[in-house]
Amino acid sequence: MTDLYRSGPLRGSVTVPGDKSITHRAVILGSLSEGVTEIIGYLPGADCLSTADCFRRMGVEIETAGEIMLVTGRGLRGLRPDPRFMENGLLSLDTGNSGTTTRIISGVLAAQPFSCVLSGDESLNSRPMRRVMQPLRLMGAGITSILDNDCAPLRIEGRPLHGIDYRSPVASAQVKSAILMAGLYADGRTSVTEPSLSRDHTERMLQAFGASVDTVDTSDGVKISTGPCDRLYGQSVRIPGDISSAAFLIAAASITPGSEILIRNVGINPTRAGILQAAGAMGADIRILGDGQNAPEPRADLLVRSAPLHGTVIEGRMIPTLIDELPVIAVMAACAEGTTVIRDAAELRVKESDRIAVITENLRTMGVDVTPAPDGMVIEGLGGAPLRGGQIHTHGDHRIAMSFAVASLAADSPVKLDDESCVAVSWPSFFRGLRSLLT
Ligand code: S3P
16 A cells, blocks of 8 residues: 555545444344344444354354345343353353454343353453443453453353443443443343443434433433343344544545545434544534434435645543544644644543554654643644655554555655554455545
């Protein structure tokens, strides 16, 4: 991928792959439902396939045909370990690179009548799991870190659970979702209060599948609660395009003069769409076409034209709405005029890589002045002057690879990524998609 520098402009219309977060949840809830769930436009990325593989190992039949995934649910209490994946009496589940799979299904596994070990790749096995272990233990779960380092591999012994009223220190949809999933099986009500609302796909989808979920603002933050559930019902779920993938094209078109692209059918759930506000605050020219009123997940077409960008401040409640987009926002900031400050984003340090360190390292390679902080960074934009080419270290992180592929469009010499294959986690055909727009 050394050929993208000085290419463009971007022109034409595209769709991006299905939303990763929503696909995970559709596979999980479909597996736990009565009847068949049809997932239209599912993301065939490695992370979502890890979720499907875990449920296959628990006896769920999952088939794919074209853009449709069909999940034949086994009901909330019908999961059974496939004997082929039993080791020493424990079901072995491989969650690959996927933090979402690991954390959310921990909440399901904690309540099953069998025990398992959850493990993933090197990056996954170094990410913090205490944030789910602690609340699940409070619910009565038998969940331990096998190496006693609060990371996967996790050993989970299914047990009867009871409801809790939990205050989460982080605004994390994975933590919230793990607790709500466990809450479906618990005695009594379960609630989780997060400091600010993280993506609410689980709440929306649980309701669509027949569970009751309440969300209320409190003086401590946003409180989401659910109660024990008898059954969920299979549904037809249409997955919108992933705004986290669209973000790479929004950035690419914004920084490449003369660009005009239409990205069709993008999910614009307000708990996910912070990139639209942040890019707008930087001067990006993005128009939302359509009313975005589709239930349960709003979607719209996005018309993006190149525009001169300027620095901004990204902080506070906005952070959870664009946490996965911060690497590519940092690239936009590098191309902008003036200074961009990102703060309150310490979570970036525990994503697929330490994204604060990795963005800093790679933007510096490209000639940008970046000052990292424990919870963010300060980026001095080059104001439209070209970035420098060079060798990019992706650390196997899909969003770093795609962000720096976008950065290469603004470079004056070749940019080489040490690993392009990692994009398969969330957008296997990313390079083809990007190239299809380059004129
Ligand atoms: C996700 C939640 C976010 C996000 C991740 C997907 C989800 O993580 O970064 O890519 O689908 O629930 P946290 O819950 O750790 O914030």
